[in-house]
Amino acid sequence: MCLHHFTLPNWFTYLGGFLVEENRTKYWMQHVDFIAETFGDLVAGWQPVNETNYYATAGYLARGWPPGHNNVEEWLTVTQQIQLATAEAAVRLKQTCKPVVSIFGLSTLELLDDEIATHKFAERFYDANWNTGIKLFRDGILQIGTREPVLRPDLAGSFDIFGFSYYSAHGVRNGQLVAYPETEKISPLGYAIWPNGLELVLNRLKKELPNTPLIVAEYGVGTSDDNERSTYLSAGLDIVHQAIAQGIDVRGFFHWTAVDNYEWLHGYDLQFGIINSDHTTKPSSEVLRQEAKPS
Numbered sequence: 001m002c003l004h005h006f007t008l009p010n011w012f013t014y015l016g017g018f019l020v021e022e023n024r025t026k027y028w029m030q031h032v033d034f035i036a037e038t039f040g041d042l043v044a045g046w047q048p049v050n051e052t053n054y055y056a057t058a059g060y061l062a063r064g065w066p067p068g069h070n071n072v073e074e075w076l077t078v079t080q081q082i083q084l085a086t087a088e089a090a091v092r093l094k095q096t097c098k099p100v101v102s103i104f105g106l107s108t109l110e111l112l113d114d115e116i117a118t119h120k121f122a123e124r125f126y127d128a129n130w131n132t133g134i135k136l137f138r139d140g141i142l143q144i145g146t147r148e149p150v151l152r153p154d155l156a157g158s159f160d161i162f163g164f165s166y167y168s169a170h171g172v173r174n175g176q177l178v179a180y181p182e183t184e185k186i187s188p189l190g191y192a193i194w195p196n197g198l199e200l201v202l203n204r205l206k207k208e209l210p211n212t213p214l215i216v217a218e219y220g221v222g223t224s225d226d227n228e229r230s231t232y233l234s235a236g237l238d239i240v241h242q243a244i245a246q247g248i249d250v251r252g253f254f255h256w257t258a259v260d261n262y263e264w265l266h267g268y269d270l271q272f273g274i275i276n277s278d279h280t281t282k283p284s285s286e287v288l289r290q291e292a293k294p295s
Contacts (some may be wrong), residue, residue: 001043002103003035003089005050006058006065006264013067018056018081019074024088032089040096047217048089051105051165053129055082065264079128080144083136090158101163103217104133108200110171110180117175125172134208137162161251162209165218166236169197185228188270193221193228195235202243202250213249216240220256222263222270229274230284237291255288 008017015023032048049055056078058065069075090100109125111118127145136142140156143149168191171180184192198219205214221232233255244250260273268277274285 001035001039001045002047002050003032004048004055004085006055017067018078018085021081024081024085028085029088029092032092036093036096040093040098043096043098045099045101046090046093046096047101047103047163048093049082049086050103051218052082052086052102053079053133054105057128076145076147079132080142080147080150083132083142083144084150084152084155086133087136087152087155087158091155094158094160099160100158101161101215101217102133102137102159103163103165104129106130106164106166106201106205108169108197108204110169112171112173112178112180115174118172121172121175121177125170125177130204130208138209161213161215162205163215163217164201164205165256166198166201166216167218167220168192169194169200187222188266189222193223193232195232195239198236199239199243202239202248206248211249213251215252215254216250217254218256219253220272222266222272224271226282226284229282230287233284233287237287 012023012027015027018024018028056075059067060069060071060075060078063070086102090102093100106129109122111122132142132144136152136155137159138156140153141149141151142155167189168187169180170191171178171182179186179190179192181192181194184194187193198216202214205212216236219233219236221229223229237253240250240253255274257272259275259279260268260271260277262268263270263272274282274288276282
């Protein structure tokens with residue numbers, strides 16, 4: 001069960017959302033307590049916040065999601081609060097004795113030139129999307145930009161399993177984000193459809209978090225071409241099998257998604273499911289069915 005998948009109740013937003021520390025420490029934790037007490041004996045496991053590192057960027061820097069702001073200081077504040085909210089919820093949910101898994105949106109970045117702006121972009125990219133969450137989980141230190149670090153040793157190891165979503169790799173040229181590889185088909189969401197980046201993410205996590213169990217918490221492709229989905233899904237599963245054979249402790253693989261969903265900013269036009277909205281299965285579902293069979 002996921003306790004926060006991007007959307008928030010209006011009243012929480014009107015109170016300032018995660019711009020306000022008390023909203024995290026009081027109202028968010030009341031929500032976590034209620035969910036833990038109500039559903040703790042029913043769920044198989046927990047994911048406190050979906051793609052923790054994406055929420056602040058999409059809502060407070062890129063204007064893509066509500067509240068549609070573009071303010072660096074707000075982005076830094078919300079990043080800090082949502083990272084703490086995720087880890088604090090994980091600690092509380094562990095009390096249910098059900099596994100708690102993170103889900104960070106992770107991509108790798110290929111530098112396509114040697115410009116100063118490109119290197120600076122890469123540094124900011126990895127700080128925002130990798131280093132912030134990993135350092136809090138691994139070391140109990142939350143470092144947001146140039147702000148004073150927040151020392152929270154109680155939050156080190158807050159997750160039982162480190163989970164992540166993978167949808168794409170990225171390139172950077174002249175300090176600007178571009179699709180990578182540029183030779184691959186571009187998704188309606190603007191990134192290259194390239195399963196091989198999953199291997200890069202797994203290898204980087206092995207170095208960053210040795211001896212830590214991992215889960216591919218989301219992996220999928222938005223397309224109306226189900227043959228393309230089958231190929232992409234098979235490639236991702238092959239990469240995970242290879243990673244396990246090489247000693248990377250991957251505990252699970254979740255496809256996004258089961259049924260074609262309402263996609264932010266795209267509605268129902270972008271299909272991620274292995275099941276149609278009328279509940280008929282697509283041929284790509286056979287890939288997962290075969291994978292799930294006992295070997």
